[in-house]
Amino acid sequence: MLLLKRYFSRGNVIGQDLVGQRIKNVRRQRGFSQAQLAHPELSDSYVSLIESGKRTPTPAVLELLAEKLDCSLTYLINGVTAEQMEEIELALRYARLALDNGEVAEARARYAELLDDSGLVGLPQVRQDAEYGLALATHACGDLEAAIALLDGLRRRPSAAMAPERHVSVAIALSRSYRESGDLLQAVRVAEDILGGAVRPVWSEGLIELGTALLAAYAERGDLLRAHQFGAELLAAAELVGTPRATVLALWAEAIVAAETGRLDEAVSLANKALAIYSENGDSRGIAGLRIDYAQILLMARPAEVAACRDMLIRVESELQESSIGATFKMKCAHHLARAELMLGHPERAREHIQSVLNMIEDMPKELQTEARLLAGETMAELDLSEEASRQLTAVADLLEQAPPTRQAAHWWLSAAQVLERIDEPARSVDAYQRALACVGL
Template identity: 30%
Template sequence: MDLAGRLRDLRIQAGLTKTALAKPRYTVSYVSQIEAGRRTPSSEAMAFFARQLGVSPNFLATGIPEGIEDELRYRLEVARTRLREADPAASRELAGQVLARAAEYDLEAIRSEASLVAAEALAEQGRLSEAIDAFEEVLERELPERERALAVVGLARAYRTAGDLMYASQVVESFLGESRRGPLDPSLLAELQSVLVSIYFERGDMVRAERAARHALAAVADVGSLELRARTYWYAARVLAEQKKWSDALEMSTRARMLMEELDDRQSVARLHNAYAFLCLEAEPPRLEEARHHLDRAEALLSGTSARGELAYIHEERGRVALLAKRPDEALEWAERGLAEASPDGLENARCLYLKGRALSALERGEEARQVLREAADRFGAQGARQQEASCWRELGEIEVARGDLEAAVDALRAGLAALDPNRTRA
């Protein structure tokens, strides 16, 4: 609503005639011309009419109530807090309320921020298709650099979780490669590079993962939130673990966990206990009891939350513990529980299938194992997780060797080598 309509509506709501509004300083004609949109009142006239109407000059001029921006920003912070507390449903509801009020008063900056929080909440709920649409809608707006970078991070994470690793990396790389943009804030650069580390790691592209980890650690050295620093340390730990640098990897993982415990972010601390368990299982020799301890801590922290994807990861890691302890029956049970919790089209689903195939193979149920491992290989391949696809083919090759079918074994091993061919990736 423009000033003309607002002045007229407020006058009528106050029960004032044009004469009563104008007296004693202005004429009825002056008020009529303003209400007709033919005159713009001076600042002095605006202040006079606002007093007559019992509103602030700012509200009369803009239609925005006093303090509404502060109120909405506060409510948006509450929505962000709910997201950190693993309550994405409440976060999305609050963000939606802020979005509606911001739209009512045409507060574009707050609308953009609320849309971003709502998209992040959708992603945390596992509603990836809706989240991707929401992030892309946010990126179509005119955004400050910070919000644009955070939307890119959210979009890339959503594509990564959905399994499209190639496009996830392209989203970030394209943003970082924009020539029209100046230097990024170090904390945003660390966030973007950390996402790239996780994507490259899933793809098995360890050279790029290591390079991105170095960039992220350099950017976050003296700046950034505790949460960002923790996440960066964890991604660096995964790269170090892949290089068999176990002492350095565990040190980075411990730093990350301590930072998240300082923040008291239960879901993030649980993820880092999961991460520590992963590193314990990758160590030589595997540290099974320590891994169990961290998985117990992670599950306790997630009790009462809706983090099904995180629980699927815990079940998968418990299955790996069981396999290493030579208990394939138990590993198979954990794999089935993980599949029940995991998104049907995400990477965690493929990982649980891989665990199930290995457990079936250990139980000498070869035909079932072959079928499950082929399904896992197909899913990893479709999602660009080349290293994990190759692992499936290696397991299949070993099954064929045990069956005495050397030709099929060679075919499986060749398929594994083809999966690792860097020319298969667009990025």
């Protein structure tokens, strides 16, 4: 019955001509005429119309024809056998799992392999899921140009071919990709096309998340007044939606904006509220991720509390070791632990943590690689290991050469310049300072 519901759901009826062609092919393989297949329940003219794609068979007729043709309903609807369908769905689950666990290169390869499967021709919804997954994995790999092309292709699909929720999800990912690529005009436009119309759609969790992407784009382009105003609007909208996730999304987005604008105590207060709500209502993976990100805000906002923050991260790290949560969470936790130990004046301990980060760095998103190698360079400089520090900063420069000129890139170049200055590489330091200025148009 689920299979039939999918066939008659929005966007799938467009394949009715393929269904008719498959019925025709199997009928001929079985040596039946149209009249023989139809008798006694149907008319041969009705079968002819189905085979030509001019009539959509009802669920009951599809089941009847599958039985009379001695073939699976799955094959008539999708063009694949039940066994093939199970293999496709299993492959899709493995690709999703790889993406969720931070194994982004593997996820990208799995989704691409799925899309090369000709069996997806008659599975528009599955193909769309795979295309969306490939776009997310491509984005996570740092290939923003390819991710934007994939997402923009999905966004331009006819509305009848995609559920409204998927349209919103695609817009979220596309806005984020444009923002990270430095195209803030498009990042704002994609989100405002949905949220900024004369008649705004009814708020939902998906639209709240799209709102957080828009908020981030406002903040990135330096439109902090608009970001602050929209953040308040987003919090009010989240209250109307009334779900824990909507509230957490809005609180967390506003916390990031507060931190960006120097309102550090407010940022911690907002993050505290988000964490408290999510700890009662969220899943273990999400709670772990939020606690790790919360630690990042604490380290920035309240350096005097770094010891307590370090202890919290040690507890989170212990919990992560006993779980199947992916490498991305573990890498971020180790990264913040290294930062905390460095702030506490324990560079040797920081080195242990940053080494574990570097051991996990392969195939991670470019943003995480950049931050990890910057911290590694800073740690080695603190330990007077200038040669190793220089090597890490060379890797940082190579990564930033490929990055768009955003405010975040400017911050990374500035951090690299400061470390290079400490290890007595003045020429490279000056170059890094100049690149930081260039990223903000100076």
